[in-house]
Amino acid sequence: xxxxxxxxxxxxxxxxxxxxxxxxxxxxxxxxxxxxxxxxxxxxxxxxxxxxxxxxxxxxxxxxxxxxxxxxxxxxxxxxxxxxxxxxxxxxxxxxxxxxxxxxxxxxxxxxxxxxxxxxxxxxxxxxxxxxxxxxxxxxxxxxxxxxxxxxxxxxx
Amino acid sequence: xxxxxxxxxxxxxxxxxxxxxxxxxxxxxxxxxxxxxxxxxxxxxxxxxxxxxxxxxxxxxxxxxxxxxxxxxxxxxxxxxxxxxxxxxxxxxxxxxxxxxxxxxxxxxxxxxxxxxxxxxxxxxxxxxxxxxxxxxxxxxxxxxxxxxxxxxxxxxxxxxxxxxxxxxxxxxxxxxxxxxxxxxxxxxxxxxxxxxxxxxxxxxxxxxxxxxxxxxx
Numbered sequence: 001x002x003x004x005x006x007x008x009x010x011x012x013x014x015x016x017x018x019x020x021x022x023x024x025x026x027x028x029x030x031x032x033x034x035x036x037x038x039x040x041x042x043x044x045x046x047x048x049x050x051x052x053x054x055x056x057x058x059x060x061x062x063x064x065x066x067x068x069x070x071x072x073x074x075x076x077x078x079x080x081x082x083x084x085x086x087x088x089x090x091x092x093x094x095x096x097x098x099x100x101x102x103x104x105x106x107x108x109x110x111x112x113x114x115x116x117x118x119x120x121x122x123x124x125x126x127x128x129x130x131x132x133x134x135x136x137x138x139x140x141x142x143x144x145x146x147x148x149x150x151x152x153x154x155x156x157x
Numbered sequence: 158x159x160x161x162x163x164x165x166x167x168x169x170x171x172x173x174x175x176x177x178x179x180x181x182x183x184x185x186x187x188x189x190x191x192x193x194x195x196x197x198x199x200x201x202x203x204x205x206x207x208x209x210x211x212x213x214x215x216x217x218x219x220x221x222x223x224x225x226x227x228x229x230x231x232x233x234x235x236x237x238x239x240x241x242x243x244x245x246x247x248x249x250x251x252x253x254x255x256x257x258x259x260x261x262x263x264x265x266x267x268x269x270x271x272x273x274x275x276x277x278x279x280x281x282x283x284x285x286x287x288x289x290x291x292x293x294x295x296x297x298x299x300x301x302x303x304x305x306x307x308x309x310x311x312x313x314x315x316x317x318x319x320x321x322x323x324x325x326x327x328x329x330x331x332x333x334x335x336x337x338x339x340x341x342x343x344x345x346x347x348x349x350x351x352x353x354x355x356x357x358x359x360x361x362x363x364x365x366x367x368x369x370x371x372x373x374x375x
Contacts, residue, residue: 086278088281094269114296
């Protein structure tokens with residue numbers, strides 16, 4: 001009997017109102033989620049910040065080049081052959097970059113692979129048969145022809 | 158009389174180069190200008206000609222001429238004044254710093270739409286991205302006849318990927334009336350541009366017209 005009454009008291013003490021309880025738990029869940037989201041954001045931001053502030057060899061590279069550039073006299077700061085910049089007959093490349101190493105790779109690889117010199121052959125031929133013969137000759141001397149233009153000139157007299 | 162003009166590749170002496178005919182036009186930002194210039198002053202490959210320009214020196218590139226700059230400016234203003242999420246003082250500081258210089262964010266990327274303005278005296282130019290390595294002679298590209306087209310590029314689409322419907326919103330009538338959803342996308346790493354034709358067709362004007370219809374969701 002005694003233990004029964006103790007149990008009843010305990011049961012009455014531990015009886016919560018369900019609706020209130022659910023509300024409370026929901027609120028707790030939401031605030032925890034919010035907190036987690038904020039912490040996640042913060043950690044992303046801080047890891048990015050850390051990555052930015054760690055001194056990098058590359059960083060120094062650009063800095064050293066800049067310092068070196070400003071020690072040059074204004075004449076030394078200029079590139080040579082400026083007259084070629086606007087000559088439309090040359091091979092012009094446009095390269096927009098904020099990455100020095102990447103730009104250097106593009107320029108160097110372009111130059112290193114541009115090894116072929118073109119040879120212009122201008123001939124006067126009188127028939128397509130002659131053209132054929134010439135192409136065969138080139139083939140024989142292992143000169144790979146790239147492609148050719150064929151012009152008909154009607155000479156008006 | 159027939160005159161045959163033959164351009165032959167000389168394999169007898171493959172080492173003979175003509176690097177003096179290659180001209181590189183590099184455009185970079187203010188931060189990297191000195192360093193970029195110094196690198197190429199010290200490491201000029203062969204007899205190639207190099208020019209380094211600073212995008213901030215292009216005075217014509219301003220928000221009254223260029224719609225994307227105008228849009229970036231107004232969106233940064235909006236963010237600056239109305240953005241609610243200013244709780245983290247560190248993050249707020251860096252984002253404002255960035256917004257103050259909208260040019261740095263994207264102008265080097267948008268500059269490709271202004272090639273004739275950057276190079277007013279040239280007829281043809283090869284545009285290279287900085288994430289490529291060249292493995293072949295590129296000079297034959299200048300001989301390609303673009304047949305009156307402005308841009309020569311490599312198509313990158315397959316049966317269903319890199320088609321226009323992946324990039325553009327075809328539920329917009331303006332898009333669906335003007336573009337083919339099945340048109341092929343192309344690689345932007347290496348493009349030949351006919352600048353004369355660009356000017357003739359006023360590509361910059363067309364770009365401006367479309368850009369001003371866009372709402373930036375940055």
